[in-house]
Amino acid sequence: MEGYQGRYEPQMYVAIFDDVERVPDALDALRQVGVTDEFIQVQSGVPYASSILGRPRVFTAVPKYGLVGAFLGFLSGLFFTHGTAALYPLYVGGFPLYSVPPSLVLLFELTMLGLLVATFIGVLVESLLPPVVGKRVYHPAVSDSAIAVFFQTSRTLAAEARKALQAAGAQEVTEVEGSFV
Amino acid sequence: MSSEFHPRNEEEARRVEEMKREHLLLDHRPRAEMNDMVMEAVEDTSREWKFAVIVLGLLTAVTLFGAWGYMMLKGLGLAGIRRPVFWGLFIVAFVFWIGISHAGTFVSAILRVFKAEFRRPFTRAAELMTTFGLAAAGLYPLIHLGRTWRFYWMMPYPNQRWLWPNWRSPLLWDFFAINTYLIGSTLYLYMPLIPDLAMARDRSTGWRKKVYGLLALGWRGTEQEWKHLQKGIQIFAWAIMPVMFSVHTIVSWDFAVSMKLGWHSTIFGPYFIIGALLSGIAAVSVVLFTVRATTKNMRYFIRPEHFDALGKLLLIISLSWAYFFFNEFILEWYGGEHTIKEILKFYMFGDIAPVWWTMVTCNFFIPGLLLWNRKFRRTPWLMFLLGIVVNIGMFAERYVIVTGALSRNRFPFDWGWYEPRLVEVSIVFGTFMLFFFLYTLAARFLPLIPVWEVEEGQHSHTWRRIGRAILPAVSDLESLD
Numbered sequence: 001m002e003g004y005q006g007r008y009e010p011q012m013y014v015a016i017f018d019d020v021e022r023v024p025d026a027l028d029a030l031r032q033v034g035v036t037d038e039f040i041q042v043q044s045g046v047p048y049a050s051s052i053l054g055r056p057r058v059f060t061a062v063p064k065y066g067l068v069g070a071f072l073g074f075l076s077g078l079f080f081t082h083g084t085a086a087l088y089p090l091y092v093g094g095f096p097l098y099s100v101p102p103s104l105v106l107l108f109e110l111t112m113l114g115l116l117v118a119t120f121i122g123v124l125v126e127s128l129l130p131p132v133v134g135k136r137v138y139h140p141a142v143s144d145s146a147i148a149v150f151f152q153t154s155r156t157l158a159a160e161a162r163k164a165l166q167a168a169g170a171q172e173v174t175e176v177e178g179s180f181v
Numbered sequence: 182m183s184s185e186f187h188p189r190n191e192e193e194a195r196r197v198e199e200m201k202r203e204h205l206l207l208d209h210r211p212r213a214e215m216n217d218m219v220m221e222a223v224e225d226t227s228r229e230w231k232f233a234v235i236v237l238g239l240l241t242a243v244t245l246f247g248a249w250g251y252m253m254l255k256g257l258g259l260a261g262i263r264r265p266v267f268w269g270l271f272i273v274a275f276v277f278w279i280g281i282s283h284a285g286t287f288v289s290a291i292l293r294v295f296k297a298e299f300r301r302p303f304t305r306a307a308e309l310m311t312t313f314g315l316a317a318a319g320l321y322p323l324i325h326l327g328r329t330w331r332f333y334w335m336m337p338y339p340n341q342r343w344l345w346p347n348w349r350s351p352l353l354w355d356f357f358a359i360n361t362y363l364i365g366s367t368l369y370l371y372m373p374l375i376p377d378l379a380m381a382r383d384r385s386t387g388w389r390k391k392v393y394g395l396l397a398l399g400w401r402g403t404e405q406e407w408k409h410l411q412k413g414i415q416i417f418a419w420a421i422m423p424v425m426f427s428v429h430t431i432v433s434w435d436f437a438v439s440m441k442l443g444w445h446s447t448i449f450g451p452y453f454i455i456g457a458l459l460s461g462i463a464a465v466s467v468v469l470f471t472v473r474a475t476t477k478n479m480r481y482f483i484r485p486e487h488f489d490a491l492g493k494l495l496l497i498i499s500l501s502w503a504y505f506f507f508n509e510f511i512l513e514w515y516g517g518e519h520t521i522k523e524i525l526k527f528y529m530f531g532d533i534a535p536v537w538w539t540m541v542t543c544n545f546f547i548p549g550l551l552l553w554n555r556k557f558r559r560t561p562w563l564m565f566l567l568g569i570v571v572n573i574g575m576f577a578e579r580y581v582i583v584t585g586a587l588s589r590n591r592f593p594f595d596w597g598w599y600e601p602r603l604v605e606v607s608i609v610f611g612t613f614m615l616f617f618f619l620y621t622l623a624a625r626f627l628p629l630i631p632v633w634e635v636e637e638g639q640h641s642h643t644w645r646r647i648g649r650a651i652l653p654a655v656s657d658l659e660s661l662d
Contacts, residue, residue, distance in 0.1 A: 042404050045212055045402055045636065046636050047633075051661050052661060055404060058404050060412045062412040062416065066420075080337065084345070085348075105354045105431065106354065108423075109357040109424075110357065112423065113365070115416075115420055116369075116417065119416045119417065119420070120368045126405070127410065129406070131399040136401065137401075143216065144213040
């Protein structure tokens with residue numbers, strides 16, 4: 001009974017390619033076997049656009065983080081230049097308590113600081129870096145320019161997928177432990 | 182990605198070989214080999230390197246921190262700053278280091294935005310200069326303060342002393358601008374470094390593996406990671422530029438917002454920026470030559486073509502500097518204001534004239550005459566020497582602006598002369614040692630070459646045959662979505 005269940009339990013595999021030209025065809029072959037895009041992850045040592053790999057477009061919310069950061073930075077600048085002047089009023093020689101032109105410098109700097117820091121945080125959060133729990137799939141050959149195609153499928157389909165990937169030019173197809181994220 | 186090119190005859194084969202020798206991005210090598218080359222350079226902690234680190238570390242400790250500590254103990258009176266020249270070598274060096282720090286961002290961000298391919302192998306070496314240049318510059322406000330331990334008085338918090346930072350002061354703007362730039366440029370250095378740290382993690386053992394693993398943050402190179410990283414780098418490349426411009430503009434406002442003649446000039450902002458770029462790019466050529474000469478395998482990555490490109494940039498910036506300098510000079514001269522004329526005469530014919538003429542010669546005449554020559558630009562050691570000459574010129578420029586203008590005031594009884602004292606010279610020398618010390622350490626810890634960017638560039642480059650000519654062809658892979 002246990003063995004029967006095991007056949008349908010999803011298992012992670014990796015196929016290693018040495019040339020990106022082979023990957024789009026290999027991914028098509030995987031789809032034909034029945035592995036959908038959400039159960040595939042491609043890892044590479046250089047950035048390949050989705051259109052090169054023939055993969056669904058990746059959405060990034062990083063610019064939104066930047067915008068929120070810029071807004072928060074602007075607010076903190078406003079607090080320093082105008083808020084603290086209101087909290088601790090100090091009248092000097094007839095100068096106005098609030099002065100816009102010199103405030104612009106600080107507002108600009110803090111807005112940009114907010115933008116930059118939030119963009120960096122956005123990159124980390126969106127990429128789920130650093131990993132918090134669990135073991136994520138990875139193949140060290142990636143940093144030597146190999147392209148690793150990780151896919152999750154049942155053992156019953158694995159043999160067919162392996163055959164299709166090898167026909168598409170995979171150097172090796174092996175079973176691995178771990179998850180995508 | 183296949184970039185194979187099959188020459189039809191011997192002549193074509195010779196031409197292809199020539200182009201490979203010339204252009205790094207056409208001289209494809211397997212990524213594993215490039216990784217090995219970079220890691221071999223990083224792990225090469227030879228006896229000579231250790232000796233250099235110890236000597237630089239000792240020199241930094243004695244000449245910078247020793248002299249600074251001594252000055253704190255005895256008081257700021259040890260420095261040569263006296264009425265009317267209250268700003269001396271410390272402020273000169275502060276402006277100088279801020280200028281040096283501009284090159285990393287300029288080379289990396291602007292060239293990235295314009296997709297200038299030659300930038301790829303040396304962006305990191307230049308970005309490191311930004312971080313360490315700012316670290317050196319950041320010490321000077323503390324040094325110049327004299328009573329450094331009172332620095333926290335500038336912090337904005339309610340206190341019993343009723344002290345509150347003046348948000349309208351350029352000195353406080355400096356604090357925020359420099360810190361924004363330091364944080365921004367450090368993150369900008371770090372982000373493209375993550376994939377290379379992951380590569381280093383995969384190829385090292387022991388403590389290095391642990392540290393690289395920690396710094397690589399679990400990078401795996403998934404499609405999502407690349408997409409977010411590239412978007413982040415893109416935003417940084419655009420956003421860091423106005424920050425960079427603002428930093429040196431604000432530094433120039435330390436002078437220009439005062440009513441001091443010789444400083445109160447509307448052109449000071451752009452004049453300072455162009456000066457910063459001039460010294461910064463010159464410093465990049467110095468650093469690139471040094472890295473190329475002292476680090477293993479760097480001759481493959483850093484080639485005459487890169488010095489050639491930097492030389493062209495340097496020439497443009499040198500001419501631009503001359504344009505701004507002339508604009509500033511001629512308008513003040515024709516303004517006819519008596520004190521201004523005294524200051525300009527003092528610059529050209531007074532005691533400070535040797536420094537002023539050094540500035541003009543090193544910043545304009547020498548680069549302007551030499552950089553037209555392609556052979557000169559393509560000779561690394563000549564570009565190294567020129568980089569030093571230009572930086573001497575830029576140091577002289579800041580010396581003239583800071584101490585020269587303060588030496589001549591409206592009334593002759595308020596004229597003076599500044600001579601730097603040993604403690605000031607020692608501290609300034611010490612910050613140079615600190616910069617070299619940090620750079621030497623970093624060169625043996627961080628992959629100085631962004632290997633993934635070089636490989637990406639090599640993927641983009643191939644050959645194209647038009648008639649009987651063979652030309653390099655570039656595909657814009659970066660703009661693909």
